[in-house]
Amino acid sequence: xxxxxxVIVAIIIVGLTLSYLVYAGVKxxxxxxxxxxxxxxxxxxxxxxxxxVSGNVVPGSIKKELDGRLEFVITDGEHNxxxxxxxxxxxxxxxxxxxxxxxxxxxxxVFHADLLLAKCPTKYESTEGLELRKExxxxxxxxxxxxxxxxxxxxxxx
Amino acid sequence: MAEIGTxxxxxAFIISLYSMTAALLGAKSRRRDLIKSAESxxxxxxxxxxxAAASLVYALLVRDYSLKYVAxxxxxxxxxxxxxTALWAGQxxxxxxxAWILSIYSALxxxxxxxxxxxxxxxxxxxxxxxxxxxxxxxxxxxxxxxxLAFTPGDGRGLNPLLQNAYMAIHPVFLYIGFVGLxxxxxxxxxxxxxxxxxxxxxRSSRRWTLFAWTFLGLxxxxxxxxxxxxxxxxxxxxxxxxxxxxxxxxxxxxxxxxSVMIQEKRGMLKKWNMSLIIITFFLVLFGTFITRxxxxxxxxxxxxxxxxxxxxxFIAFVLxxxxxxxxxxxxxxxxxxRFESFLSRESAxxxxxLIFLAAAVSVFLGTIFPIVTEALKGEKxxxxxxxxxxxxVPMGLVLILLMGIGPLIxxxxxxxxxxxxxxxxxxxxxxxxxxxxxxxGMREVYAVISFxxxxxxxxxxxxxxxxxxxxxxxxGENPLxxxxxxxxxxxxxxxxxxxxxxxxxxxxxxxxxxxxxxxxESVLNKGETMTVGKYLLxxxxxxxxTIEAKDVTVASVSVWSGDKSLGVLRPESxxxxxxxxxxIDKETEVALRSTIKDDLYIILAGFDSGGRxxxxxxxxxxxxxxxxxxxxxxxxxxxxxxxSALERRQExxxxxxxxxxxxxxxxx
Numbered sequence: 001x002x003x004x005x006x007v008i009v010a011i012i013i014v015g016l017t018l019s020y021l022v023y024a025g026v027k028x029x030x031x032x033x034x035x036x037x038x039x040x041x042x043x044x045x046x047x048x049x050x051x052x053v054s055g056n057v058v059p060g061s062i063k064k065e066l067d068g069r070l071e072f073v074i075t076d077g078e079h080n081x082x083x084x085x086x087x088x089x090x091x092x093x094x095x096x097x098x099x100x101x102x103x104x105x106x107x108x109x110v111f112h113a114d115l116l117l118a119k120c121p122t123k124y125e126s127t128e129g130l131e132l133r134k135e136x137x138x139x140x141x142x143x144x145x146x147x148x149x150x151x152x153x154x155x156x157x158x
Numbered sequence: 159m160a161e162i163g164t165x166x167x168x169x170a171f172i173i174s175l176y177s178m179t180a181a182l183l184g185a186k187s188r189r190r191d192l193i194k195s196a197e198s199x200x201x202x203x204x205x206x207x208x209x210a211a212a213s214l215v216y217a218l219l220v221r222d223y224s225l226k227y228v229a230x231x232x233x234x235x236x237x238x239x240x241x242x243t244a245l246w247a248g249q250x251x252x253x254x255x256x257a258w259i260l261s262i263y264s265a266l267x268x269x270x271x272x273x274x275x276x277x278x279x280x281x282x283x284x285x286x287x288x289x290x291x292x293x294x295x296x297x298x299x300x301x302x303x304x305x306x307l308a309f310t311p312g313d314g315r316g317l318n319p320l321l322q323n324a325y326m327a328i329h330p331v332f333l334y335i336g337f338v339g340l341x342x343x344x345x346x347x348x349x350x351x352x353x354x355x356x357x358x359x360x361x362r363s364s365r366r367w368t369l370f371a372w373t374f375l376g377l378x379x380x381x382x383x384x385x386x387x388x389x390x391x392x393x394x395x396x397x398x399x400x401x402x403x404x405x406x407x408x409x410x411x412x413x414x415x416x417x418s419v420m421i422q423e424k425r426g427m428l429k430k431w432n433m434s435l436i437i438i439t440f441f442l443v444l445f446g447t448f449i450t451r452x453x454x455x456x457x458x459x460x461x462x463x464x465x466x467x468x469x470x471x472x473f474i475a476f477v478l479x480x481x482x483x484x485x486x487x488x489x490x491x492x493x494x495x496x497r498f499e500s501f502l503s504r505e506s507a508x509x510x511x512x513l514i515f516l517a518a519a520v521s522v523f524l525g526t527i528f529p530i531v532t533e534a535l536k537g538e539k540x541x542x543x544x545x546x547x548x549x550x551x552v553p554m555g556l557v558l559i560l561l562m563g564i565g566p567l568i569x570x571x572x573x574x575x576x577x578x579x580x581x582x583x584x585x586x587x588x589x590x591x592x593x594x595x596x597x598x599x600g601m602r603e604v605y606a607v608i609s610f611x612x613x614x615x616x617x618x619x620x621x622x623x624x625x626x627x628x629x630x631x632x633x634x635g636e637n638p639l640x641x642x643x644x645x646x647x648x649x650x651x652x653x654x655x656x657x658x659x660x661x662x663x664x665x666x667x668x669x670x671x672x673x674x675x676x677x678x679x680e681s682v683l684n685k686g687e688t689m690t691v692g693k694y695l696l697x698x699x700x701x702x703x704x705t706i707e708a709k710d711v712t713v714a715s716v717s718v719w720s721g722d723k724s725l726g727v728l729r730p731e732s733x734x735x736x737x738x739x740x741x742x743i744d745k746e747t748e749v750a751l752r753s754t755i756k757d758d759l760y761i762i763l764a765g766f767d768s769g770g771r772x773x774x775x776x777x778x779x780x781x782x783x784x785x786x787x788x789x790x791x792x793x794x795x796x797x798x799x800x801x802x803s804a805l806e807r808r809q810e811x812x813x814x815x816x817x818x819x820x821x822x823x824x825x826x827x
Contacts, residue, residue, distance in 0.1 A: 018517040021550045029546040033539035066773045088392045091745040
């Protein structure tokens with residue numbers, strides 16, 4: 001049975017190593033995922049940690065620079081928070097979507113994000129908006145002279 | 159046409175219920191006619207679901223917008239190809255695809271086992287029909303793809319632009335063929351538990367199905383990674399996103415299963431372990447489908463959300479509860495026939511391999527459900543991100559590569575010192591040499607050096623195996639090429655497995671190189687200005703816009719040089735789809751990619767302004783193409799392994815009959 005025990009020892013070693021890896025991994029990489037209100041409640045303790053916050057993008061608040069810097073305001077209906085970000089902007093990101101940002105919150109009510117995710121609104125699968133198309137109705141903002149084939153672009157920098 | 163679909167679904171539901179009942183009664187009363195009737199039921203369900211799927215495809219093709227599914231997922235300007243692939247763009251359609259693929263598998267299982275009088279076969283039919291009942295119930299009664307709208311719109315909402323990509327069009331099908339295919343070994347496992355014939359029969363009968371499903375699942379993962387790489391425009395291929403994890407976990411446990419069944423076949427050990435593994439794998443398949451389709455965890459891939467969540471959870475709970483109770487009830491019959499004699503033996507190497515695969519699956523599972531658990535326990539959502547998954551999985555992955563080299567060469571039962579020296583001296587030297595050269599060349603990334611030298615080690619062990627086999631045959635007077643082809647075709651399982659391992663080595667090399675040595679750079683350029691990224695020189699030449707039927711295209715022309723050598727023009731795009739505001743997602747970034755065996759030049763058009771200035775995000779990703787090449791090699795190896803050899807066919811015919819007379823728990827085949 002001595003040999004059988006060796007195998008059990010090996011199993012225990014694998015188990016312990018896994019537990020350690022998971023424990024250390026969780027401890028060092030865990031991030032609180034808060035709503036905006038929860039974040040405001042936790043001031044000032046929240047300033048020290050990296051957190052993840054989600055809120056809806058306030059329409060018209062998106063300011064985008066060509067070099068990739070992005071500023072916008074997210075809201076949960078009660079509080080507004082200004083977000084500053086630089087990096088990859090998801091194709092889904094636009095007014096009113098739910099934006100999920102990860103980074104640090106500062107006393108100036110500015111959130112410095114290093115990660116931006118955008119979630120499609122839940123009406124994605126709904127039939128809302130189909131009404132408009134009853135008669136094959138179709139409006140093309142793009143065709144109002146903003147875009148011309150092969151002409152230099154005049155559109156906004158999206 | 160839609161009515162045909164609906165009626166087919168209802169009929170398929172009833173017939174699945176019938177097959178289940180008939181097989182159950184047939185198994186209890188040992189009436190062959192009832193079992194045969196259940197078998198016919200499986201064929202009929204396949205026919206009906208084919209009809210249902212065909213009628214939905216037809217509705218998609220003829221733009222029947224009176225159907226909610228068609229109106230929500232297509233539009234007039236969508237091409238015919240993507241109208242067909244819209245079958246799995248939404249929830250109802252992809253569940254229909256699930257059920258349909260299951261019915262194909264069920265019919266094939268019935269066909270291949272039509273002449274077997276095996277005790278467990280009726281129970282396999284019961285299990286497959288039960289799963290089928292659940293899925294048909296979902297699409298027939300809860301979330302029907304044939305649901306009508308109160309009015310008929312003139313145009314639909316369009317297909318998500320992210321889904322309009324060749325890889326996205328086929329990758330869900332591959333994943334589903336893999337996912338659903340894992341129901342077959344599960345059904346055989348359940349068949350063994352329910353019937354009590356717990357010998358190796360269930361594993362032998364389902365081995366090829368498992369391999370087939372596993373191959374497709376793996377390829378599906380790779381195709382999905384390739385889709386993310388080409389379409390999501392952030393330069394990576396894997397992000398430990400919940401949906402990626404959902405498909406990755408069953409792959410991990412299925413891989414463990416593929417290895418541990420060999421121990422059961424060869425030594426009659428690990429029977430309980432194998433049974434648990436296949437139950438866990440099937441649980442993870444259902445859990446994966448659930449995560450993807452319920453939207454419970456926010457993810458970039460959750461394209462659909464709905465209220466089938468509770469139903470799905472109940473089904474998962476039922477499957478787990480039922481299968482593990484059966485397992486406990488029958489565990490007496492799953493006694494091991496051998497035992498581990500040494501911790502340095504092939505059995506043990508396979509056991510460690512299994513433990514680590516399972517550990518990896520557990521760690522991914524924990525990380526994925528962590529926010530749900532913490533929210534339930536503490537009322538706070540706490541996330542763990544990609545760093546967690548990398549920290550935990552990279553070390554385990556490295557040990558797995560090491561085992562991949564050791565496992566095939568170490569001897570059974572107990573490895574002697576001679577065995578070690580004989581088999582591992584060349585590979586060890588080769589691995590160490592690789593490490594030395596890399597360090598000498600200035601590579602200081604610890605993980606990368608370890609990973610590359612382990613890959614060298616594994617490659618050398620495989621080469622040694624091939625060389626030995628060929629040499630033996632050459633001595634008998636065969637020429638080397640003939641010897642090689644005979645060697646592989648006479649031992650398909652073994653050498654096919656080695657080829658799969660080589661495919662993995664390629665993937666690991668690609669992942670290591672592209673994660674350790676990626677170069678990223680962002681720049682805003684005026685026309686005519688240049689930027690340097692790694693060895694590449696890029697000049698932004700021009701920006702053009704034009705409109706095609708489905709979208710407005712903005713395309714930048716970037717000339718590329720490497721040193722003095724011109725590499726031509728790359729054209730990254732940023733597109734706006736015409737959806738008249740009905741689709742929330744209308745933007746699409748089309749990256750420009752120049753892929754070589756050494757590295758990928760990956761250009762994203764991140765933005766532009768009215769003055770013609772444009773901002774670019776550029777990556778040089780080393781050796782990414784090795785990952786895709788590895789996928790091809792795995793496919794080749796897996797095909798070799800699955801292809802029945804003449805010898806195996808004879809053996810299989812010989813073992814069909816003994817399996818029948820296996821008594822409870824006394825099986826020794």
